[in-house]
Amino acid sequence: MGAVERMTITMPAELAETLRQTVAGGEYASTSxxxxxxxxxxxxxxxxxxxxxxxxxAAIKAGLDSGPGIPADxxxxxxxARYAAKS
Structure with missing residues (x-):
């Protein structure tokens, strides 16, 4: 992990309580x-x-670089027309 740096964080009380309960429940060894x-x-x-x-x-650039588009209509x-010709 390399060097360890100590930090202080601030969080809402609900998250802090969830953190404490998780550690108390044995899922983790510490809040850290x-x-x-x-x-x-x-x-x-x-x-x-x-x-x-x-x-x-990249996909957008490839599309733009591929040439002019064709109107959806x-x-x-x-x-x-193709579908009608096959019917």
Whole structure:
């Protein structure tokens, strides 16, 4: 884990009580352990969101770089015509 740094945090009373109950229930050895796990989960979630956002931006760029778009009305009209021709 590397160097350990002591921090003081402030939270609503309800969260503090949940934290204390979790430790008292034996799920974790200390409140610090709970907070560390929560921060690891948050970091993983944030990293996932960043990767998804980057992928979305890349997909948008690829779409924009692929050339001019076709109006939706035109696409649907062509699809309707194809479907009608097959009927």
């Amino acid at each position: 352990e709970v907070v560390r796990e929560a921060l690891r989960d948050w970091t993983r979630s944030r990293d996932t969101e960043r990767r998804e956002l980057e992928a979305l931006r 035109q696409v649907f009209a062509e699809l309707r």
